[in-house]
Amino acid sequence: MYDRFAVDRLIDLWLLEDVGYGDLTAQTMIDEDAAGAFVMNARENLIVAGIDVALRVFQRYDSSLTVKKHLGDGARAEKGAILLSVSGNARSLLTAERTALNIVQRMSGIANETARYVKAIEGTKARLLDSRKTTPGLRMLEKHAVACGGGLNHRLGLDNGVMIKDNHIAVAGSIEAAVARVRKTLPVLTKIEVECDRLDQVADALKTDVDVIMLDNMPLEAMREAVKMVNGKAKVEASGGIRLETIRPIAETGVDYISTSKIMQSAPAVDIGLDEAE
Known part of the structure; x- marks a missing residue:
């Protein structure tokens, strides 16, 4: 669009x-x-x-x-x-x-390129997402192209959703503190996502009312454990180093979404x- x-x-x-x-x-x-x-x-x-x-x-x-x-x-x-x-x-x-x-x-x-990745995870529950790693000035068109290939769009820009990353957490003091501060002023229909690279961070995120938990560069076994921990309380996204040859095993861990910049940057x-x- x-x-x-x-x-x-x-x-x-x-x-x-x-x-x-x-x-x-x-x-x-x-x-x-x-x-x-x-x-x-x-x-x-x-x-x-x-x-x-x-x-x-x-x-x-x-x-x-x-x-x-x-x-x-x-x-x-x-x-x-x-x-x-x-x-x-x-x-x-x-x-x-x-x-x-x-x-x-x-x-x-x-x-x-998007269609190749979508086909690779066919039959799993996972859906393919793009990222903000787009060509400057062409974001809306490149994201439209992803949709044409069967993928879904992640945030269109920084004003399109909240993603709390490691540096944000460091400034706020903890995941719980970061989410609590965001919820105070965030528009009611806007989603919050927290990036986690360890299982203890996933546990911390589950103590909050976060909407999406991103598993950043986690090994497959840790991803499977994280999906069990979340157990439907939030959506789970896998990200980091996703390639065509690795995406199927990641999808089979049970995550809801898999995001990658490869479908745009390497197309x-x-x-x-x-x-x-x-």
Whole structure:
């Protein structure tokens, strides 16, 4: 989920970065009134994410362009599938091409990587979460891409929930003191999460009315014990060093959520091209 007004502001920055004072190639070799028609196509199997943003890039650069979406975000596209078609002024089409491709390749790459992790924990109760380790300026779009791939969004930002970590606990004096102070002024519908890296911290967290207990970099046996200790009194999240090859055993410990930044930070861009329409 993202806001169109906010996306338009991002697109303006992207286009300004790429176009600068003008597209020298398009303006020097293409007639001002020349027309063109192109299709954006998948060059590999992928999960679509960011197609509406790509569409908006073309429209934002030149509102006279005709842009049609053929597949929506979250759709599975096979190699060769047409995602979007665009026609109109040829200069405008080719000037905005790279910016549109860059964002849909990036977002679809994240959706693809997310889907791999989601499949790896299929059949367990665990749900995949993302993190705040996003590309600066692209958080809402990268988190949207995670949702397209079947994952869930963690906090969107620091104002979206309370996460009490080791340094917060050190300042407050204890987990119980930290949670108590937060509860005094926190909006009633906002959740509190406490990060624990030892079982005695889990026991301390259970003395409070915390909503989520994060198990940070815990060994599998300790995770299993923590899940037994919590026994449904709070949601349990596993985090820290999660990789595709390790996520299944972690899910099988009985945790409710598993969070990882790998689905965004390590996601390769997918291959999508813009070719002349036949």
